[in-house]
Amino acid sequence: MATFLGINLFGLFGQLLVGLINGSFYALLSLGLAIIFGLLKIINFAQGAMYMLGAFAAWLALQYIGINYWAALVVVPLAVGFVGVMMERFLIRPIANEDHLYSLLLTFGLALMIQGVFTHLYGSSGQSYAIPEELRGGTKLPFMYLPDYRAWIIVASVVVCGLTWWMIEKTKLGAYLRAGTENPQLMQAFGINVPLIVTLTFGFGVGLAGLAGVLAAPIYSVSPDMGSNLLIVVFAIVVIGGMGSIGGAILTGLGMGIIEGLTKYFYPEASNTVIFLVMVIVLLLKPAGLFGKEA
Amino acid sequence: MKINKFYLALLLLALVAPFFLYPVFLAKLLCFALFACAFNLMLGYVGLLSFGHAAFLGTGGYVTGWLMMNSGLTPELAILLGTVAAGLLGAIFGKLSVKREGIYFAMVTLALSQLVFFIYLQAPFTGGEDGMQGVPRGNLFGVIDLSDNINMYYFVLAIFLFGFWLVHRTIHSPFGQILKGIRENEARATSLGYNVNDYKWVAFTISSALAGLAGSTKTLVFQLASLTDVHWHMSGEVVLMTLVGGVGTILGPVVGAGVIVTMQNYLSGGELGNYLHIIMGFIFVVCVLAFRSGIVGELQKVWKRNFG
Numbered sequence: 001m002a003t004f005l006g007i008n009l010f011g012l013f014g015q016l017l018v019g020l021i022n023g024s025f026y027a028l029l030s031l032g033l034a035i036i037f038g039l040l041k042i043i044n045f046a047q048g049a050m051y052m053l054g055a056f057a058a059w060l061a062l063q064y065i066g067i068n069y070w071a072a073l074v075v076v077p078l079a080v081g082f083v084g085v086m087m088e089r090f091l092i093r094p095i096a097n098e099d100h101l102y103s104l105l106l107t108f109g110l111a112l113m114i115q116g117v118f119t120h121l122y123g124s125s126g127q128s129y130a131i132p133e134e135l136r137g138g139t140k141l142p143f144m145y146l147p148d149y150r151a152w153i154i155v156a157s158v159v160v161c162g163l164t165w166w167m168i169e170k171t172k173l174g175a176y177l178r179a180g181t182e183n184p185q186l187m188q189a190f191g192i193n194v195p196l197i198v199t200l201t202f203g204f205g206v207g208l209a210g211l212a213g214v215l216a217a218p219i220y221s222v223s224p225d226m227g228s229n230l231l232i233v234v235f236a237i238v239v240i241g242g243m244g245s246i247g248g249a250i251l252t253g254l255g256m257g258i259i260e261g262l263t264k265y266f267y268p269e270a271s272n273t274v275i276f277l278v279m280v281i282v283l284l285l286k287p288a289g290l291f292g293k294e295a
Numbered sequence: 296m297k298i299n300k301f302y303l304a305l306l307l308l309a310l311v312a313p314f315f316l317y318p319v320f321l322a323k324l325l326c327f328a329l330f331a332c333a334f335n336l337m338l339g340y341v342g343l344l345s346f347g348h349a350a351f352l353g354t355g356g357y358v359t360g361w362l363m364m365n366s367g368l369t370p371e372l373a374i375l376l377g378t379v380a381a382g383l384l385g386a387i388f389g390k391l392s393v394k395r396e397g398i399y400f401a402m403v404t405l406a407l408s409q410l411v412f413f414i415y416l417q418a419p420f421t422g423g424e425d426g427m428q429g430v431p432r433g434n435l436f437g438v439i440d441l442s443d444n445i446n447m448y449y450f451v452l453a454i455f456l457f458g459f460w461l462v463h464r465t466i467h468s469p470f471g472q473i474l475k476g477i478r479e480n481e482a483r484a485t486s487l488g489y490n491v492n493d494y495k496w497v498a499f500t501i502s503s504a505l506a507g508l509a510g511s512t513k514t515l516v517f518q519l520a521s522l523t524d525v526h527w528h529m530s531g532e533v534v535l536m537t538l539v540g541g542v543g544t545i546l547g548p549v550v551g552a553g554v555i556v557t558m559q560n561y562l563s564g565g566e567l568g569n570y571l572h573i574i575m576g577f578i579f580v581v582c583v584l585a586f587r588s589g590i591v592g593e594l595q596k597v598w599k600r601n602f603g
Contacts (some may be wrong), residue, residue, distance in 0.1 A: 037398075041398075042398065043398045043401070043402065091580070091584065094584065095583065095584065098587070100397060100398060101344045101397065101398070101401070102583050102587065103583075104344070104398060104401060105344075105534065105538065105579060105582075105583050106579070106580060106583040106584070108531060108534075108579060109575075109576045109577070109578070109579025109580040109582075109583065110576065110579075110580060111576070112531065112572050112573070112575055112576030112579065113572075113573050113576030113577055113580070114576075115572065115576075116570070116571075116572035116573035116575075116576055117573055119569075119572070120569050120570065120573065228527070232405055232406060232409045232527065233406075233409075235402040235405055235406050236402075236406035236409075238402060239395070239399060239402050239403055239406060269417065272413040272416075272417075273410050273413045273414065276406050276407065276409060276410035276413075277410070279403070279406055279407075280391060280407070280410075283391045283392075283394060283395070283403065284391070287394040287395065
């Protein structure tokens with residue numbers, strides 16, 4: 001491989017970039033999970049399927065209706081979010097009072113179904129989605145070549161995560177949401193429509209996964225199982241970060257992406273497993289997770 | 296003792312079954328029934344949902360497969376070592392995962408089993424994507440030829456009965472009572488002076504060793520160990536079997552495994568094979584929404600209402 005110092009750095013920065021991009025997706029997905037968990041106390045096993053749904057929706061929209069990338073970036077998350085709203089309202093709410101493990105199993109079953117339907121319709125080999133024209137160029141940096149689209153993913157993810165964080169931590173709507181997390185009964189008593197907030201929150205969390213799917217469509221192949229493997233990594237990240245804080249979910253997501261990228265460079269054999277190993281270490285040293293509150 | 300007669304009838308049925316049905320299919324069914332019983336020990340009696348039990352099934356299978364192909368050990372020893380290996384892995388997993396509860400426990404076990412999946416994918420001894428093929432069945436105790444399907448079936452039946460008995464014994468022992476106590480009210484169990492995490496850990500280790508026993512036996516039956524057994528789909532399947540049969544009932548996992556394995560067998564050959572995952576997902580959703588007690592659980596309710 002690399003023998004010159006310059007080439008070494010080139011490879012290192014390349015892998016760091018890949019890591020940052022993966023981290024962007026980890027951050028978006030774990031943020032969505034954390035938001036949903038905050039209010040509903042459930043983990044959405046279908047989050048990976050929703051990410052896949054987002055990518056497929058973008059691909060289908062371009063293929064059959066001619067909706068371009070930029071429009072898809074707005075429409076698809078809304079559509080996926082709507083699927084989430086329906087899911088919460090008609091499937092999850094009826095069993096909200098049962099053990100939370102049941103809602104977890106429910107979302108797992110839904111994920112199997114959605115993935116199965118797309119495998120049946122489009123096969124398991126991936127579809128390709130062209131990078132939008134505006135972002136096909138790139139910039140030459142001292143140690144690496146930075147394609148515009150990759151830079152865009154990182155910027156978009158950081159901006160969306162930042163806005164979500166700001167909305168939850170600094171606005172009145174966010175205050176309702178945090179209050180609902182603390183004590184839903186009291187909120188309800190104050191005349192706030194808690195079930196509606198729960199439904200919309202679920203839709204928003206799922207919509208984030210849809211957005212991640214659209215962002216991913218041009219660089220990863222759009223395939224039915226693109227979400228399930230990613231989701232398990234995101235679960236490990238959630239365990240590492242703990243679900244105590246929104247900011248924690250974002251930072252852990254990006255951080256783990258970078259660690260994965262570095263591993264790809266220094267010890268590629270472990271790149272698949274490094275995040276799980278970090279999880280093991282965190283469980284040994286700080287079982288509640290880096291940002292976790294529960295014991 | 297009405298219940299004993301019932302079990303005796305079931306045992307008789309199991310003894311004559313290979314003369315009417317394909318023995319390899321029956322052996323497969325028993326392997327999955329044992330796997331589901333092992334899983335149910337955690338979900339049904341400790342209240343912890345493990346989403347990583349495929350790791351133990353697969354580990355048992357790979358270790359037994361490797362030993363049969365490379366060591367010249369007799370099958371019962373290869374199975375024993377496969378079970379021990381899965382139990383050791385379970386002890387490690389258990390130490391890590393019982394620190395977290397509920398949903399976190401499910402995520403930790405899922406992530407750990409994915410770690411194992413990647414290790415087996417890359418490790419040279421597992422054969423990677425091809426798996427281990429043509430594992431010899433060998434001679435039981437060096438004398439009984441297991442390549443005969445009927446012999447194999449009775450061997451599997453004996454293993455299953457041992458596993459089933461062990462789960463039954465565990466649940467009805469003082470240890471099992473404490474596990475149920477933890478499931479019902481963990482804080483109370485702690486305040487009574489029980490080290491809750493230790494009990495969970497021991498239960499998890501037993502459960503994973505039994506899952507390994509199921510995997511070891513399965514490898515011998517099919518003469519194959521592959522990544523399918525370690526994949527998270529398999530972890531999901533065992534959850535589904537237990538859910539369909541009835542979580543927290545003794546016979547539920549056996550019935551559930553019977554239903555799901557039979558269904559897979561009929562579907563995978565025909566037109567509907569492509570729909571297998573969709574159908575399984577659908578059964579999951581229906582079970583959770585409308586049928587949470589499972590087949591055995593519902594039957595018990597009916598029994599209690601009419602004769603109880």
